[in-house]
Amino acid sequence: xxxSPVENTAWDGEGMLNAFVHAAATLRSRVDEVNALxxxxxxxxxxGSNMLATxxxxxxxxxxxPAAERSVPRIAAALSFGALMGARGNSGVIxxxxxxxxxxxxxxxxEVGGAELVSGFEKGCKAAxxxxxxxVEGTMLTVIRDASExxxxxxxxxxxxxxVLSAAxxxxxxxxxxxPSLLAVLRxxxxxxxxxxxxxxxxxxxxxxxxxxxxxxxxxxxADLN
Amino acid sequence: MDDRxxxxxxxxxxxxVYGVAAVEGEGILARLGGLVGVAGGVSVxxxxxxxxxxxxxxxxxxxxxxxxTNVADAxxxxxxxxxxxxIEDLTVTVEGILLPPPAPPPASLMPPPxxxxxxxx
Numbered sequence: 209x210x211x212s213p214v215e216n217t218a219w220d221g222e223g224m225l226n227a228f229v230h231a232a233a234t235l236r237s238r239v240d241e242v243n244a245l246x247x248x249x250x251x252x253x254x255x256g257s258n259m260l261a262t263x264x265x266x267x268x269x270x271x272x273x274p275a276a277e278r279s280v281p282r283i284a285a286a287l288s289f290g291a292l293m294g295a296r297g298n299s300g301v302i303x304x305x306x307x308x309x310x311x312x313x314x315x316x317x318x319e320v321g322g323a324e325l326v327s328g329f330e331k332g333c334k335a336a337x338x339x340x341x342x343x344v345e346g347t348m349l350t351v352i353r354d355a356s357e358x359x360x361x362x363x364x365x366x367x368x369x370x371x372v373l374s375a376a377x378x379x380x381x382x383x384x385x386x387x388p389s390l391l392a393v394l395r396x397x398x399x400x401x402x403x404x405x406x407x408x409x410x411x412x413x414x415x416x417x418x419x420x421x422x423x424x425x426x427x428x429x430x431a432d433l434n
Numbered sequence: 435m436d437d438r439x440x441x442x443x444x445x446x447x448x449x450x451v452y453g454v455a456a457v458e459g460e461g462i463l464a465r466l467g468g469l470v471g472v473a474g475g476v477s478v479x480x481x482x483x484x485x486x487x488x489x490x491x492x493x494x495x496x497x498x499x500x501x502x503t504n505v506a507d508a509x510x511x512x513x514x515x516x517x518x519x520x521i522e523d524l525t526v527t528v529e530g531i532l533l534p535p536p537a538p539p540p541a542s543l544m545p546p547p548x549x550x551x552x553x554x555x
Contacts, residue, residue, distance in 0.1 A: 249450055249451070249508060250507050250508055250511045251511075252507070252511075292495075292497055293497070295497045295500045296500065297500075297504065298451065298452045298504050300500065301452050301453050301496055301497060301500055301501060301504065302452055304496070304497060305495070305496065308495060335495075338493065338494075339452065339453050339455075339493035339494075339495070339496050340452050340453070340493070341449065341454065341455060341456075342449075342450075344450075
């Protein structure tokens with residue numbers, strides 16, 4: 209994957225796709241950890257795999273966009289459509305809604321800087337909450353909302369993309385640790401929310417892309433999840 | 435546990451799934467059933483083998499097929515957990531999309547407010 213010409217300050221379409229690739233690779237390297245946390249709503253141990261499959265479907269759709277056409281709106285639309293078509297499990301459906309909202313937020317943007325990331329978080333969060341009748345606190349929805357609010361707060365002081373994304377990652381991690389205090393089933397099982405941890409890991413992966421870090425090594429998953 | 439109790443478990447399980455906007459059947463009787471607290475949109479038959487059908491409406495713009503699959507997983511799991519019974523025949527039907535109510539017209543299209551009353555009734 210080639211480096212974005214605006215790496216570290218803003219993402220162009222290629223940079224945004226690269227961030228998703230890093231996010232997926234980071235989640236892939238820790239997917240067993242996320243699966244092991246899955247006790248809610250159905251304890252079938254597949255939250256990490258479902259999130260990874262959904263993100264991978266988004267990436268596959270975006271990678272089919274010709275290199276010359278990889279603008280932010282085009283890549284965002286492809287990521288959104290790919291996630292919608294490839295959503296797997298509850299966590300995947302939620303992710304598809306977040307990506308849809310994010311895509312709508314940058315539909316007219318040439319690049320994604322701190323302000324666009326905040327707008328993307330806000331619209332993604334709004335879309336995710338719009339599709340649930342009674343949101344349950346202590347789930348990945350809570351983590352998404354907390355990360356979104358932290359990004360908006362950070363952007364008021366410093367609108368740099370890395371600063372805003374770092375704030376979102378930091379708060380996502382803190383929010384994940386709070387999930388057992390909000391959801392009794394997690395507390396009883398002695399775990400944090402699996403989907404929330406998945407969100408934190410995806411954001412960490414996006415941040416590692418922004419910082420030009422290497423892709424994490426695979427954990428040996430089958431080819432369809434690599 | 436009777437059919438009605440199982441129906442309530444099914445209904446609660448389906449309603450808890452992300453992307454499900456409503457659990458309801460077609461027709462006025464099914465919807466009235468939902469309003470008064472019985473398991474509208476859910477049918478349970480327990481003549482030897484446990485058969486369940488559940489009708490849902492999904493939120494706009496969610497992947498309906500995946501939401502329906504998630505409903506099936508949640509219903510099977512919660513019925514097994516709460517009753518010890520295994521559902522042998524499960525049907526999830528997506529009745530449609532529950533659209534939000536239309537937005538009010540812009541203020542420019544609204545009639546001007548009436549002048550304040552100057553007495554009288």
